Amino acid sequence: MESERQRKVSVVLQKDLSTIIQQSLRNSTITNVVVSVTKVSISPDLMHAKVYVSVFPFAKSNSILELIVSNKNKIKNSLGKLLRNQLRRIPDVIFFVDDSLDHIDKIDVALRNKSNPIKNEVYKKNKK
Secondary structure, three states: OEEEEEEEEHHHHHHHHHHHHHHHHHHHOOOEEEEEEEEEEEEOOOEEEEEEEEOHHHHHHHHHHHHHOOOOOHHHHHHHHOOOOOOOOEEEEEEEEEOHHHHHOOOOOOOOOOOOOHHHHHHHHHHH
């Protein structure tokens, strides 16, 4: 169960991290990629944060995540500059790829496919 303080810090981290990542991608040579921070989960002591990053197109997610992780110190430094008046210590940030959109797309394709498990079960019940 997250405390009110954890929720507030998570929201601030999500907003600031998305700004920092967008700016760093604009300055790099990578084009035609949309990156967004979908969720930030922070520990109760506010020292560790799990950051879930969504990348479109999903095929480039591993290379983008490697780029983000390689620039982790720069990102934490920029985060420290933005949050120096709000937090005493900047949490250690761990990045993960958020594949929920890809998972939703796979479910959508499965449901639209001819072998839709839901339609087939309903059809079999109605046929009896």
